[in-house]
Amino acid sequence: MIVPLLRRLGQTAFVLFGISALVFLVFFATPGADPTARIAGRNASPQTMEKVRKEYGFDRPLPVQYATMMKKLFITQDLASYVDRGELVVPEIIRAAPVTVSLVGGAALIWIALSITMGTIAAALKGTWIDRSLMMIGLVGISIPVFWLGQVTNLITQSRYHDTWLFSWVPGLGYVPLTENPWGWFKALIIPWAVLAVMFIGIYSRVLRADLVALAGEDFMRTARAKGLSPTRVLLRHGLRTSMITFVSLFGLDFAQLVGGGALLTEVVFGLPGVGRLTYQALTNLDLPLIMATVMYSAVFVVLANAVVDILYLFLDPRVRDAR
Amino acid sequence: MPVNPTPPALDPTPLLEVRNFSVSVQSRGTVLPLVENVSFTIGAQDIVGLVGESGSGKSVTAMALMGLIDSPGVSITGSARFKGQELVGLPDRQMRRLRGREIAMIFQDPMTAFTPVYTVGWQIDEQIRTHERLSRKQARARTVELLAEMGVPDPTRMADRYPHQLSGGLRQRAMIAMALSCNPSLLIADEPTTALDVTVQAQILDLIRGLRSRYGSSVLFITHDMGVVAETCDATLVLYSGRIAETGRTEALFAQPSHPYTAALLASIPPLDGVRPARLPAIAGAPPAPQDRPPGCAFGPRCAFVHAACQTNPPPPLINTGLHHQAACLLPAEGHALPQHQPVASPLS
Amino acid sequence: MTAKPLSVGPWQQAWRALLRNPSALVALAVLAFMVLASLLAPVYAHHIAKVDPFTSNVAGSILVNGQAVDIMQPNDNPLHLGLSPIGPTGHAAYLLGADSQGRDVAARLLYGGRNSLLISASAAVICLVLAAIAGIAAGFFGGLVDSILSRMMDIMWAVPVYLFAISLSIVTVSQGLHIGPFVIEADNLLIPIVIIALVYVPYAARPIRGRVLALRQAEFVTASRCLGVPQWRIVLYDILPNVMTTLVVMGPLLMALALLAESALSFLSIGVQAPAASWGTIIQDGEGLIYTRPMVAIAPGLAIVIVVLALNILGDGLRDALDVRDAARRSS
Ligand SMILES: Nc1ncnc2c1ncn2[C@@H]1O[C@H](COP(=O)(O)OP(=O)(O)O)[C@@H](O)[C@H]1O
Numbered sequence A: 001m002i003v004p005l006l007r008r009l010g011q012t013a014f015v016l017f018g019i020s021a022l023v024f025l026v027f028f029a030t031p032g033a034d035p036t037a038r039i040a041g042r043n044a045s046p047q048t049m050e051k052v053r054k055e056y057g058f059d060r061p062l063p064v065q066y067a068t069m070m071k072k073l074f075i076t077q078d079l080a081s082y083v084d085r086g087e088l089v090v091p092e093i094i095r096a097a098p099v100t101v102s103l104v105g106g107a108a109l110i111w112i113a114l115s116i117t118m119g120t121i122a123a124a125l126k127g128t129w130i131d132r133s134l135m136m137i138g139l140v141g142i143s144i145p146v147f148w149l150g151q152v153t154n155l156i157t158q159s160r161y162h163d164t165w166l167f168s169w170v171p172g173l174g175y176v177p178l179t180e181n182p183w184g185w186f187k188a189l190i191i192p193w194a195v196l197a198v199m200f201i202g203i204y205s206r207v208l209r210a211d212l213v214a215l216a217g218e219d220f221m222r223t224a225r226a227k228g229l230s231p232t233r234v235l236l237r238h239g240l241r242t243s244m245i246t247f248v249s250l251f252g253l254d255f256a257q258l259v260g261g262g263a264l265l266t267e268v269v270f271g272l273p274g275v276g277r278l279t280y281q282a283l284t285n286l287d288l289p290l291i292m293a294t295v296m297y298s299a300v301f302v303v304l305a306n307a308v309v310d311i312l313y314l315f316l317d318p319r320v321r322d323a324r
Numbered sequence B: 001m002p003v004n005p006t007p008p009a010l011d012p013t014p015l016l017e018v019r020n021f022s023v024s025v026q027s028r029g030t031v032l033p034l035v036e037n038v039s040f041t042i043g044a045q046d047i048v049g050l051v052g053e054s055g056s057g058k059s060v061t062a063m064a065l066m067g068l069i070d071s072p073g074v075s076i077t078g079s080a081r082f083k084g085q086e087l088v089g090l091p092d093r094q095m096r097r098l099r100g101r102e103i104a105m106i107f108q109d110p111m112t113a114f115t116p117v118y119t120v121g122w123q124i125d126e127q128i129r130t131h132e133r134l135s136r137k138q139a140r141a142r143t144v145e146l147l148a149e150m151g152v153p154d155p156t157r158m159a160d161r162y163p164h165q166l167s168g169g170l171r172q173r174a175m176i177a178m179a180l181s182c183n184p185s186l187l188i189a190d191e192p193t194t195a196l197d198v199t200v201q202a203q204i205l206d207l208i209r210g211l212r213s214r215y216g217s218s219v220l221f222i223t224h225d226m227g228v229v230a231e232t233c234d235a236t237l238v239l240y241s242g243r244i245a246e247t248g249r250t251e252a253l254f255a256q257p258s259h260p261y262t263a264a265l266l267a268s269i270p271p272l273d274g275v276r277p278a279r280l281p282a283i284a285g286a287p288p289a290p291q292d293r294p295p296g297c298a299f300g301p302r303c304a305f306v307h308a309a310c311q312t313n314p315p316p317p318l319i320n321t322g323l324h325h326q327a328a329c330l331l332p333a334e335g336h337a338l339p340q341h342q343p344v345a346s347p348l349s
Numbered sequence C: 001m002t003a004k005p006l007s008v009g010p011w012q013q014a015w016r017a018l019l020r021n022p023s024a025l026v027a028l029a030v031l032a033f034m035v036l037a038s039l040l041a042p043v044y045a046h047h048i049a050k051v052d053p054f055t056s057n058v059a060g061s062i063l064v065n066g067q068a069v070d071i072m073q074p075n076d077n078p079l080h081l082g083l084s085p086i087g088p089t090g091h092a093a094y095l096l097g098a099d100s101q102g103r104d105v106a107a108r109l110l111y112g113g114r115n116s117l118l119i120s121a122s123a124a125v126i127c128l129v130l131a132a133i134a135g136i137a138a139g140f141f142g143g144l145v146d147s148i149l150s151r152m153m154d155i156m157w158a159v160p161v162y163l164f165a166i167s168l169s170i171v172t173v174s175q176g177l178h179i180g181p182f183v184i185e186a187d188n189l190l191i192p193i194v195i196i197a198l199v200y201v202p203y204a205a206r207p208i209r210g211r212v213l214a215l216r217q218a219e220f221v222t223a224s225r226c227l228g229v230p231q232w233r234i235v236l237y238d239i240l241p242n243v244m245t246t247l248v249v250m251g252p253l254l255m256a257l258a259l260l261a262e263s264a265l266s267f268l269s270i271g272v273q274a275p276a277a278s279w280g281t282i283i284q285d286g287e288g289l290i291y292t293r294p295m296v297a298i299a300p301g302l303a304i305v306i307v308v309l310a311l312n313i314l315g316d317g318l319r320d321a322l323d324v325r326d327a328a329r330r331s332s
């Protein structure tokens, strides 16, 4: 168990380095304009430009620039936004993180519960119209752009049908911290959760069904039936439990990507001040340090989360535990 | 001489009596027979061998008896009476009560036959607790006891191992322990030793042979290896392309095969002692798939004695060639019995 | 050389299977209709609606039932403060109403479809080509090439797709791209195309690599190697035709992803640049009007849903038609 663990850690360190280098290169070595101008923002004065050049070492070789940037991002954490009058970027991201985690966490619960239900039912009733309709619903879910779905939901719940009993409880757009008002937090997030979950319900239920159907031909499923177990027990305890291995690894990747900024579009349409919306604001202001910081932190988060998932995998799949 | 001889058992109703059992599958509008008109009887504590090349329908027969075939378009006809109860058409709920408790099955590949994410012990406990009201503890005690009886060393610890952590032989022992966990009257073993290496194979065969005295179980032993049949089975059923080619008590059938296919199979057994021939005679060609069976005898195209009468429908019926001994071949009826003890070396080559 | 597992036969067979699949046929028809409709965008704009969908027209008016109606109309609120663009008219001109700059939404929808479909299709093709090169190289040559490529993919994989695309867009959207003497303007469609193609390469390359790894062990490839057939020939004549099925199945699915990505980037104003339109930019235009003139955002969104759904259904149909895996699955 120790060897695969160490190997995984080594891989993680390598990917972390690679990803920081990649993000750095995208932002500062893309052929085109001077990075100084990009950081300083539009119409910056020559003094500011000079200051930026010194601060980031843009007059020195690339590796030095890279080291400077990493130091400012992760060690001194004093990367400042020029567009936003010297606002420190890293604390801003840390303040926004709980919003994103609330949004993605709730959506994840919804999509796990619904996709497992839908996928399992579809697999159990394979070939029937119920199976076909569930899978078609899933496909439609995959095909809807999340930001558009959010807008349409807003139109219905905030405007057109807001005065009916069905949606009169819906609060205005925005976020309520859990610590302040748990019920308000729930009411503010339930619709964004559902909207964010739609696509993933589609993906996961379809993946799960395909997995369960493929498993049905496996020898151990036949053994389970030959033991005299009920079809439900065979499907759930043997089929579903085995499918969970792929399910969890997929989930880990998606969850990490969403927390790391993938929920940006949902945050924007629902006015939730999370990391994604921070990125969006930075985007509209062309606030390069902020964007780079969010991307860098997200990527680091995703890499670390993937490592955690892989370690979780060791516990879920006894075969991986002592393999290799 | 009775047409359907009952074995000389004291018990008037045999454990399993299969009559005209057929399995067919409907595909693209045509009905494809996988297994046709198979009849046999298994008495109490009998070991009956079902032999045939791969693809001859052995597994399909076993799975159909267990009610485990659920692919759409498969229809099962005929009769299979187990302790007097008709299995064909039995509702799944009742079938489930028999499965694992009265009729248990072990499979060819112990590698993939256990669910990979549970311990072996958990899976045996599960079967016990499905059929009997036992606590977890009691079930585990029985599991450990069974594993010990199957010759698994250190059974308490082995029960907590995952399938991939056991060797093939141990896994097959655990599989047999699981099959026996509810004292079934009938054990269907589908090529239980094929995936194992030779020494382990001999041990597992010993184990299966001992079952009838230790547990009083009958066994339907499926294999493609005539040598294993000779060592293990009381009666033998030779299946060729979904049809019975020959059936009889094992000694009689081995002493005087009446179907050229059986004779050819026997000729291909490696001798147990003495010098091994450099090359074993094998039957040239392969058995036809269900969709390309020729008219008449399905073995015709590979048979050294084939003649025009063999190639007309319907296929030759089973005729008696001795006490409890039948063959689906025209030769005995035409008065040309196969030359005795003459190894039929590669009839076609 | 031994017969290759794929020749003309399987493709014809797959085509026939696809023709037997009614939902895939409907999907194909829908896609064909959408492509045709967007190709006819100029005809619609100039000859049917008689509007200019690219210039602001806030002061203009149109004839509805013989009467001149202002495109920007007073709001419905009690004080009639502010102006809203005209809603769906039900006539050829401004069929779906106007956006906040007084431009015909229906005409922009068709022009936007051109860009959305062009970008997503080209991105899917480029992505497949890049992924095929990377996947085949990694899978066929193995060893160091595989290690390097796979690690690169791991790294790209770790950045959330949209963040990656946003990062690439933000550095190109303000000044364009200057590579030596070549200048790609910021509003060039190549920029979103290449960005979207790039970010999905790891997703597409992984299954291709897996397929090639399996093929490398296959008998006919080993046979070719033993016969001393040069590697490029093996890749071209043995590997590529067999990877083709995977590519064909991935094509529509990737285009669906690309279309969603394009609309998201355009919605964030870093995809297609004004005054050009794409379905994403029209949704962005409609965001401010969502409560008053929801049709501006709803129409392009529906167009996206329909096309993406059709692509997904087509992809599923192709997978079913081309898949050979399930056929081999039988109990022994
Ligand atoms: N569900 C099925 N549908 C169609 N054909 C099948 C099915 N299951 C098995 N077969 C065919 O039936 C024949 C007998 O198979 P099987 O009983 O597994 O042979 P074996 O004697 O090796 O166990 C094979 O030709 C196989 O392809």
Ligand SMILES: [Mg+2]
Binding pocket: B058, B059, B060, B190, B191, C331, C332
């Ligand atoms: Mg078999």
